[in-house]
Amino acid sequence: MGVSDIKVRMAVSSDVPVIHSLIAELAAFEKEPEAFVLTQKDLLQHGFEQSPALFEVLLAESTVEGVMGMAMVYTKYSSWRGPCLFLEDLVVRQAHRRKGVGRLLAEEVFRLAADRKMDRVEWMVLDWNESAHTFYRALGADQLRDWWPYRLSGSSLQRYQSA
16 A cells, blocks of 8 residues: 555544544553543544534545544644644554655645644654654754743642632
């Protein structure tokens, strides 16, 4: 099977089970399976039943192999540059890596942002995932070295909940 046999399409609500399974695979790959707590019901609600949807998913599939990977994106806003697309997850099933599936998904994400007249696409990569760093650099991406991600979650965030 060649890369020309793979099609990329927007996910629909009936794809939620496969989206959920791909995210579970990613969580295991990133060595944090216990951190993945979203249910299929959550994904269905947030991505397909509410308006506006909080995310969109592009799926790469073939008639022979089925769904091989996904890209989950959402719109964010830069106070300096306007709307941009954030690539939350790019996941390719282990059996289909190094076959061009990731490139097809990434290029479709970039095309989506360009078609929507967005200024940029942003994403994060774990420091130890050197193959991902190499992959994204080969696509022409710049690694930001002056920006550090921060996160407030769990009980630390709950301290701010209104009574």
